[in-house]
Amino acid sequence: MKSNLKAHIQGGQTPSGKVRVSGAKNASTRLLSAALIADETVTLNNFPTELVDARYKMDFIEKCGGKVTVDEKLESVTVNPAEYKDIELGDYNYPIRTTYLLVAGLIKRSGIARIPYPGGCKIGDRGYDLHMMVWQQLGATVTEKPDYIEVSAPNGFQPGEINFPISTIGGTENALISASIVDGETIIKNAYISPEVDSLIQFLRTLGAKIDVVGNSFIRVVGAKYLRGSIFQVMPDRIEAITWIVYGIISGGRITVEDVPFDTMEIPLIHLKHMGIDLYRNDKNVIVSPECLTNGQIQPFELACGTHPGIISDMQPFYTMLGLHANGKSRIFDYRYPERLKYCGELNKFYDNALTWTPGAITVEGGKGITGADAQSTDLRGSMAVVIAGLLAQGNSTIHNVEMALRGYNNMEQKLRNLGVTITVE
Structure with missing residues (x-):
């Protein structure tokens, strides 16, 4: 695997199509x-x-x-x-x-x-x-x-x-x-x-x-x-599943996420419902569209990351992304990995300092605009959140060391293309 890869992203692309969750x-x-x-x-x-x-x-x-x-x-x-x-x-x-x-x-x-x-x-x-x-x-x-x-x-x-x-x-x-x-x-x-x-x-x-x-x-x-x-x-990847679900919600796109392991995601999905997000699903798949937002907006929330069956720390960055697009102030706590915060500084480059944090606690000011930025990958899941920010932003973005995100997502570039979204990695 090459290192020091850059992702060049044209923001404002709206995803539409199907994406299948890979093995975990x-x-x-x-x-x-x-x-x-x-x-x-x-x-x-x-x-x-x-x-x-x-x-x-x-x-x-x-x-x-x-x-x-x-x-x-x-x-x-x-x-x-x-x-x-x-x-x-x-x-x-x-x-x-x-x-x-x-x-x-x-x-x-x-x-x-x-x-x-x-x-x-x-x-x-x-x-x-x-x-x-x-x-x-x-x-x-x-x-x-x-x-x-x-x-x-x-x-x-x-x-x-x-x-x-x-x-x-x-x-x-x-x-x-x-x-x-x-x-x-x-x-x-x-x-x-x-x-x-x-x-x-x-x-x-x-x-x-x-x-x-x-x-x-x-x-x-x-x-x-x-x-x-x-x-x-191999069981389907619950972290990848929440990644695509959240991307669909905050992008305003229309995505069918296939092979979702619902039995391992009960509490994370309950938290989405408490945010005013009503997903349409069957036993294996979920459809995400703007109609999922009960009153057209993501409601602010407060939650704590921890051990299964709750929201695990690997899911934390995607709930932070939901907070950034919510109608108000949200708070996220994580005392299991309290230093998992590097990605917050990178997201602030896109969201005009909407995030503040101390070890184990993140405060998110939702509703701010999002503009393109030059950002760094941090940890694996946080890096994917930064990539998503680039896809949502107005303008162009460059994500450095994007191989960190590629480590956690099987065929990520192809899956984005299947959704009508393109990024250039070099």
């Missing part, structure tokens, strides 16, 4: 890593094959001997992990955050894993100490080398108990995958079971791991030495 980024990249612990071939359908983070992970897998076959037309990925093993690479510079999920497959076959330090979004402190704890609790030795993290377990991971000091999605995913190769029982406490983690649990069960969940934070895993193959469907 936060599920597909985890399933790709989990496939590496299987002893047979794994096929993942509805896979977002053009997703930048997935391509980086595939590159690492293939350099370590694994085989990945991608079918863009069928949107499927087939993984043959038979030769996936630890190989010291010349370059460990991978700008993806979930490199820690690559460890279990290497430990299974080599007893040692050398993986890139987690990269990814610049949204505050997201260290890897909890992942080190997972490996250590399963009997491994962890060494931080200058270019990579080395995890050593010559006899494989051993049964253990993992008690997270805070709820963590990434830590839970790592613990689940690692525990599935243990010939014995592992207990995971204070786990965080999001829809994407639940999908991972379902997948690991198809491989042969025995996983019991009590409530929403206690997991018992009985792994196995031999794990069979699987054909598995």
